[in-house]
Amino acid sequence: MIPVRAYFLLLTDYLRPLRPRVALLGVVLFGTIGLQLLNPQLIKRFIDGALEGRGGSALIPLAVTFMLVAVAQQTLAIWSTYLAEDIGWTATNHLRANLTDHVLHLDMGFHKGHSSGELIERIDGDITALSNFFSAMMIKVVGNGALVIGVLVMLWLESWIVGLSVTIFTALALGVMTGLHRVAVPRWKAIRATAAEAFGFVGEVVEGTEDITANGAGPYMEERFDEIQRRWLPQTIRGWMGWAWMWSTTIILYGLSTSIVFILGSWLFGIGTLTIGSVYLVFHYVEMTRHPMEQIRAQMEDLQKAGAAIARVDELMTTQTKLKAEGDRSISDGALSVEFDNVTFAYADGDDGADEIVLHDVSFDIAPGRVVGLLGRTGSGKSTIARLITRLYEPQAGTVRLGGVATWDAHVADFRKRVGMVTQDVQLFRASVRDNLTFFNNAIPEDRILDAIHRLELDSWLASLPNGLDTLLESGSGGLSAGQAQLLAFTRIFLEDPGVIVLDEASSRLDPATEALIERAVDHLLEGRTGIVIAHRLGTVTRADDILILDEGRVVEFGKRSMLAADPDSRFSDLLATGMEEVLA
Numbered sequence: 146m147i148p149v150r151a152y153f154l155l156l157t158d159y160l161r162p163l164r165p166r167v168a169l170l171g172v173v174l175f176g177t178i179g180l181q182l183l184n185p186q187l188i189k190r191f192i193d194g195a196l197e198g199r200g201g202s203a204l205i206p207l208a209v210t211f212m213l214v215a216v217a218q219q220t221l222a223i224w225s226t227y228l229a230e231d232i233g234w235t236a237t238n239h240l241r242a243n244l245t246d247h248v249l250h251l252d253m254g255f256h257k258g259h260s261s262g263e264l265i266e267r268i269d270g271d272i273t274a275l276s277n278f279f280s281a282m283m284i285k286v287v288g289n290g291a292l293v294i295g296v297l298v299m300l301w302l303e304s305w306i307v308g309l310s311v312t313i314f315t316a317l318a319l320g321v322m323t324g325l326h327r328v329a330v331p332r333w334k335a336i337r338a339t340a341a342e343a344f345g346f347v348g349e350v351v352e353g354t355e356d357i358t359a360n361g362a363g364p365y366m367e368e369r370f371d372e373i374q375r376r377w378l379p380q381t382i383r384g385w386m387g388w389a390w391m392w393s394t395t396i397i398l399y400g401l402s403t404s405i406v407f408i409l410g411s412w413l414f415g416i417g418t419l420t421i422g423s424v425y426l427v428f429h430y431v432e433m434t435r436h437p438m439e440q441i442r443a444q445m446e447d448l449q450k451a452g453a454a455i456a457r458v459d460e461l462m463t464t465q466t467k468l469k470a471e472g473d474r475s476i477s478d479g480a481l482s483v484e485f486d487n488v489t490f491a492y493a494d495g496d497d498g499a500d501e502i503v504l505h506d507v508s509f510d511i512a513p514g515r516v517v518g519l520l521g522r523t524g525s526g527k528s529t530i531a532r533l534i535t536r537l538y539e540p541q542a543g544t545v546r547l548g549g550v551a552t553w554d555a556h557v558a559d560f561r562k563r564v565g566m567v568t569q570d571v572q573l574f575r576a577s578v579r580d581n582l583t584f585f586n587n588a589i590p591e592d593r594i595l596d597a598i599h600r601l602e603l604d605s606w607l608a609s610l611p612n613g614l615d616t617l618l619e620s621g622s623g624g625l626s627a628g629q630a631q632l633l634a635f636t637r638i639f640l641e642d643p644g645v646i647v648l649d650e651a652s653s654r655l656d657p658a659t660e661a662l663i664e665r666a667v668d669h670l671l672e673g674r675t676g677i678v679i680a681h682r683l684g685t686v687t688r689a690d691d692i693l694i695l696d697e698g699r700v701v702e703f704g705k706r707s708m709l710a711a712d713p714d715s716r717f718s719d720l721l722a723t724g725m726e727e728v729l730a
């Protein structure tokens with residue numbers, strides 16, 4: 146059936162403030178219907194009057210009234226359409242905003258599992274279906290349904306035999322159409338799911354163009370695309386076939402109803418129950434139900450599509466973030482301690498039962514202001530620790546504390562401000578260098594930006610940009626080299642002035658000049674803050690006060706760098722002896 150209840154449940158909060166407008170819409174809509182029912186009565190009187198041989202003085206006022214009523218009815222019809230669209234879009238725009246906000250607050254695991262293309266289709270595509278639903282629902286279904294009922298009432302008043310026959314027929318017709326509709330519905334659901342998958346796939350491929358082309362995966366991607374298309378086409382054909390069945394059934398039903406009216410009409414006229422005017426009236430009324438019934442039928446299909454959309458929006462809305470509820474404790478200023486307390490973590494949440502544990506019972510305590518070099522083979526869990534500190538994920542067991550406050554006790558926005566992270570690949574936006582540095586925060590004055598650049602000793606970097614702060618960057622890597630992008634990211638973080646900085650160093654090798662720039666910038670960046678530096682180069686490690694070595698998700702060594710270096714049995718001195726570039730890179 147038409148998912149009216151689900152729709153209103155989903156939108157009650159958004160429709161409530163629009164109540165006056167909805168009420169106005171109801172008045173206008175029923176006004177239109179009343180006028181539509183009135184006009185055939187005028188025609189009946191006109192015909193009967195003419196047949197009785199009454200003159201123009203009696204007929205002309207009837208004709209003029211007829212025209213005025215017709216014009217008024219059309220005007221109201223336009224007004225009601227406007228109102229319905231307006232209400233539908235106003236309500237769903239709020240829903241769009243809320244849904245976007247909701248999705249932005251979901252955990253990283255969710256975002257890794259849903260491509261951006263899929264989310265666009267679900268937030269924009271599905272909600273557009275909902276806004277159409279409202280106008281279609283009000284005007285085409287409620288309006289036309291009321292019109293049909295009004296016509297039936299009028300027919301009963303005219304002659305109970307006609308009223309009864311047409312009522313029975315209409316009920317049967319509705320039954321048949323509903324039955325067909327049940328068949329068509331699941332087919333449309335399948336089409337929408339495949340469409341979302343296809344758009345998601347295209348989005349993913351477009352994002353990965355560079356890697357796909359470079360690795361010669363083009364033909365493979367084409368084949369996968371082909372496979373989706375191959376599923377999509379038969380589903381679409383089945384969907385439209387269901388629609389075709391409904392369409393042809395309406396035409397047959399219409400033919401039947403006209404026949405019934407003519408047979409009944411001529412009989413009732415023959416025995417003198419109805420006048421010619423009344424017979425015409427009955428014919429006209431039944432004719433009037435044809436258009437609404439057809440519209441309701443056409444709408445069934447759209448509304449059903451909306452039903453699928455409603456279910457999907459609802460599902461997205463009720464998807465809970467895996468992050469625990471947000472607390473409201475604020476985190477102190479200045480350098481912060483970082484504490485892992487028996488943290489165990491896996492990315493997969495055991496949907497398939499086989500979640501692979503990435504961090505096993507990790508505990509360490511970093512005092513405020515210390516700089517820790519985090520070492521370990523690739524895949525040992527270094528970036529994962531960084532993601533837990535920035536609370537992109539929540540540990541399955543154990544606690545992460547910053548400045549003594551457990552991450553889920555902290556106010557999220559506050560918390561994110563106090564933690565800065567530079568990852569292995571810096572994301573840039575298609576905007577000026579200035580906007581990339583400030584994250585579009587216009588409140589940060591130019592002086593502060595220049596001061597930050599100066600304090601990080603990056604003036605030469607700034608001078609190398611063709612238009613200074615106004616240089617436009619491309620999205621993705623921005624047309625900057627990995628080293629330049631890192632320098633930009635450092636400035637970005639410096640402006641935020643966090644208490645903890647996590648540097649996930651790029652493992653790619655840089656030219657000595659850039660490397661020297663980075664080294665010095667990092668030194669300045671870490672002044673007066675706690676630092677966790679995921680290092681791939683010896684140069685970066687020598688800056689660390691402490692060393693933490695991870696192996697397969699376990700802490701195997703944690704201590705003062707100088708002491709570990711002096712101890713010939715430590716893993717760290719082993720690494721220094723073998724050359725850590727060879728071991729860790």
Ligand code: ATP
Pocket residue numbers: 257492493503521522523524525526527528529530
């Ligand atoms: P590298 O030195 O290469 O950067 P790393 O020490 O940073 O390695 P992590 O990225 O923390 O390693 O990965 C640790 C483990 O977690 C690996 O086995 C990896 O396959 C897995 N892993 C990393 N990211 C995800 C993810 N988003 N979903 C599922 N598993 C992941």
Ligand code: MG
Pocket residue numbers: 527528529569649
């Ligand atoms: Mg990593």
